[in-house]
Amino acid sequence: MTGGEWEAGTKAAALDLHGSHIVIGQPLDRAGATAIREAIAGRRAAIITDTNVAPLHAAPLADRLGVDADAILTITAGEGSKTRDEWARLTDSLLARGYGRDSVIIAVGGGVVGDLAGFVAATYMRGIAVIQVPTTLLAMVDAAVGGKTGVDAAAGKNLIGAFHRPILVVADPATLATLPDVQFRNGLGEALKHALITSAAELRWLVDRAPLLAAGEARPVALLADLVERNIRIKTDIVARDERESGPRKMLNFGHTIGHAVESVSGYSLLHGECVGIGMRAEAMIAAKLGLASPVLAGQITGALGTLGLPLRPPHRLDPMAVGAATRSDKKARAGVIEYALLADIGVPANGGHAYGTPVPERVAREAIADL
Ligand SMILES: NC(=O)c1ccc[n+]([C@@H]2O[C@H](COP(=O)([O-])OP(=O)(O)OC[C@H]3O[C@@H](n4cnc5c(N)ncnc54)[C@H](O)[C@@H]3O)[C@@H](O)[C@H]2O)c1
Ligand SMILES: [Zn+2]
Helix, strand or coil: CCCCCCCCCCCCEEEEECCEEEEECCCCCCHHHHHHHHHHCCCEEEEEEECCHHHHHHHHHHHHHCCCHHHEEEECCCHHHCCHHHHHHHHHHHHHCCCCCCEEEEEEECHHHHHHHHHHHHHHHHCCEEEEEECCHHHHHHHCCCCEEEEEECCEEEEEEEECCCCEEEECHHHHHHCCHHHHHHHHHHHHHHHHHHCHHHHHHHHHCHHHHCCHHHCCHHHHHHHHHHHHHHHHHHHHHCCCCCCHHHHHHCCHHHHHHHHHHCCCCCCHHHHHHHHHHHHHHHHHHCCCCCHHHHHHHHHHHHHHCCCCCCCCCCCHHHHHHHHCCCCCEECCEEEECCEEECCEECCCCCCCCEECCHHHHHHHHHHC
16 A cells, blocks of 8 residues: 555554544454445445545555545536536446445545535435545544535535434554655644644644654654544543534634635635644634734744744734634624634643634724734
């Protein structure tokens, strides 16, 4: 198989979230495939993947599972495929091939494949089983876990979707060996967010390992397995307490209100994880301006971003007015006021008198953007 070398001592972990079984650190060419075969349990399976991942990981996995080539449905790699058109094409393909209600979709790829294939599974014949096999760091630490699926619309990203839990998630960190470095750093942005909303110890663990994580293809698989496991535990702990995002799960949006705005105003020229990093820095500056956090927090975030090789600001100055206006299209607006998931300190939500969302005047957001 293509991928990093498995060293002796790489530990495997398994956990459960709302009925989803999550297997971390089992090689896809051995125990990982066995777990998938058992979850399929004789049902008819289709694999959904993209043009990059198909030859690298999906086709070899199909071979091992005995899924024939005709049952591999491939989308063009990239966010541009996360559309209702592509959803229609995939569901039509399944119908044309006679897939029934008792079928299972195996999503092999990054968050785009996971979200789209998950939405196909959520809606096909009112819902069929999905198995998530994430192959990007972002998908392993974030997208594949938690049950959110969906597609983009002209009006914005992820606006059409459903909650649909996978029956199984298999994260094999060895698949990350083929991932371009920039995509790896994209996932590190979300990993940093998880550390920041958890504890100073978690942040230290991540930052201390930055040199090893920067080692490209030479990244130790055991370290990656550890990284993925820590992140999945953090996310599952939060989601287990709040599947539909009414309270604690909002903390997963730290950095995302400004992050999404920066992403859209920069014309999606920066990756999501990079924008979340910039967003976390800006939102820490906002918390300081509102008197909810010490300015030290923004400094700590700046230091961590630098150590992990993530950008501190967009490469071109963005108009604070435009970024401020873009925050208004965030889904997290309630009655016209934008609520942010701010931190008071590492691991400590800023409540500002509210449970997990703090209303932020747009003027303050614009000031923080200008200060970046
Ligand atoms: N559902 C959720 O909770 C959730 C959470 C976070 C993000 N997302 C979504 O995830 C998407 C982003 O996911 P992503 O960053 O994984 O992007 P992606 O799926 O586009 O993958 C990034 C690139 O890496 C390639 N790739 C994937 N695995 C590879 C591998 N092992 N080797 C070589 N190339 C590989 C892909 O073909 C693609 O070109 C966004 O659409 C976002 O909205 C969803
Ligand atoms: Zn995110």
